[in-house]
Amino acid sequence: MRVPEALLPLLDGGVIHDVIRPLMSGKEADVFLVEVEGDVMVAKTYKEADNRSFKHRADYTEGRRVKNSRSQRAMAKRSRFGKEEIEAAWRSAEVDVIYRLSSAGVRVPQPYAFVDGVLVMELIRGWDGGPAPRLVDARLTEQEAWDLFHMLLQEVVKMLCAGVVHGDLSDFNVLLAHDGPVIIDFPQAVDPAHNRNARKLLVRDVRNLQSFLGRYTSRLDGKRYGDEMWALYEGSELRPDTRLTGRFQRKEVRTNPLSLLEEIEAMEAESRKRREDLGLAPRRPARTPVQPRPATPAPPPPEEPAKKKRRRRRKKKPEGAEASGPSEPIDFDTSDDLDAFLSED
Ligand SMILES: Nc1ncnc2c1ncn2[C@@H]1O[C@H](COP(=O)(O)OP(=O)(O)O)[C@@H](O)[C@H]1O
Numbered sequence: 001m002r003v004p005e006a007l008l009p010l011l012d013g014g015v016i017h018d019v020i021r022p023l024m025s026g027k028e029a030d031v032f033l034v035e036v037e038g039d040v041m042v043a044k045t046y047k048e049a050d051n052r053s054f055k056h057r058a059d060y061t062e063g064r065r066v067k068n069s070r071s072q073r074a075m076a077k078r079s080r081f082g083k084e085e086i087e088a089a090w091r092s093a094e095v096d097v098i099y100r101l102s103s104a105g106v107r108v109p110q111p112y113a114f115v116d117g118v119l120v121m122e123l124i125r126g127w128d129g130g131p132a133p134r135l136v137d138a139r140l141t142e143q144e145a146w147d148l149f150h151m152l153l154q155e156v157v158k159m160l161c162a163g164v165v166h167g168d169l170s171d172f173n174v175l176l177a178h179d180g181p182v183i184i185d186f187p188q189a190v191d192p193a194h195n196r197n198a199r200k201l202l203v204r205d206v207r208n209l210q211s212f213l214g215r216y217t218s219r220l221d222g223k224r225y226g227d228e229m230w231a232l233y234e235g236s237e238l239r240p241d242t243r244l245t246g247r248f249q250r251k252e253v254r255t256n257p258l259s260l261l262e263e264i265e266a267m268e269a270e271s272r273k274r275r276e277d278l279g280l281a282p283r284r285p286a287r288t289p290v291q292p293r294p295a296t297p298a299p300p301p302p303e304e305p306a307k308k309k310r311r312r313r314r315k316k317k318p319e320g321a322e323a324s325g326p327s328e329p330i331d332f333d334t335s336d337d338l339d340a341f342l343s344e345d
């Protein structure tokens with residue numbers, strides 16, 4: 001095959017000895033099978049910023065340190081030199097994380113070399129000896145899904161103990177090797193000690209795994225492994241061998257109603273997706289996002305008489321009444337309702 005330009009310096013420099021074939025073109029990178037000293041390995045080349053789809057990069061790069069203050073300043077100003085430095089930092093973030101995780105005993109591909117922005121690493125092999133399939137392509141039994149979830153959760157615990165939150169963990173970035181799952185694809189990984197989005201990203205990572213594997217087992221329903229893990233981490237009580245239960249009781253009262261609403265909407269979207277995947281009709285129409293109430297209510301338009309405000313009250317259940325079906329969704333019509341909901345906790 002024609003050697004891709006990005007791999008020419010590696011071939012010329014003798015880092016790799018042959019390019020066998022393209023393996024996969026992902027959203028962020030092109031991955032090739034290459035030959036190194038008679039062995040088959042993987043070379044990952046990164047797409048240029050314009051061809052990439054990763055959104056909100058600043059949410060991930062916050063708190064990252066670069067080698068010198070000149071680069072730091074140029075990156076902040078986003079000059080041409082600065083943009084090149086940003087690109088270089090994005091590429092080298094993955095190799096840094098992979099080395100760190102591999103020495104912490106996390107199941108990631110063994111890195112081999114990082115040359116001219118190309119990462120050469122171990123080829124993860126499946127049961128047939130060929131490139132391993134992704135988790136998204138697997139068909140699992142209930143027990144396999146449960147076991148796989150717990151193996152992956154333990155890897156996420158080990159990663160957090162090693163100071164890494166993946167940030168894009170999903171059934172697309174887990175490979176099923178012959179000896180267990182392996183986690184890949186780290187350029188967006190964040191350092192939980194320096195990035196304010198780390199908790200959200202960690203909880204989302206765990207939720208992604210839970211919602212994919214939860215299609216095969218209902219035993220993961222309602223579990224809050226991500227929140228539990230983060231609380232232990234924040235309290236310096238998380239260890240690489242900590243076993244999580246999925247039970248989590250929030251201690252403090254939330255003060256940000258909008259982020260609570262975002263979480264409720266995310267949970268509803270997840271449940272809708274699960275029903276879709278199972279071919280079931282949606283349970284009820286999607287909630288209309290609630291707008292925050294302006295500080296001073298606007299006066300009604302002069303020609304229209306002001307509408308009487310309707311307050312929705314929850315019906316009191318008669319004593320001894322049996323619960324009948326799922327409870328009604330709570331509508332936050334007014335911020336009074338929201339206050340009441342928050343203080344229920
Ligand atoms: N070390 C590896 N061994 C086997 N397959 C790999 C390896 N690394 C990547 N791949 C394959 O290449 C695909 C894309 O790689 P990935 O690192 O996820 O990049 P992207 O950011 O483009 O998603 C993966 O889904 C996987 O199928």
Ligand SMILES: [Mg+2]
Pocket residue numbers: 026027172173185
């Ligand atoms: Mg990927």
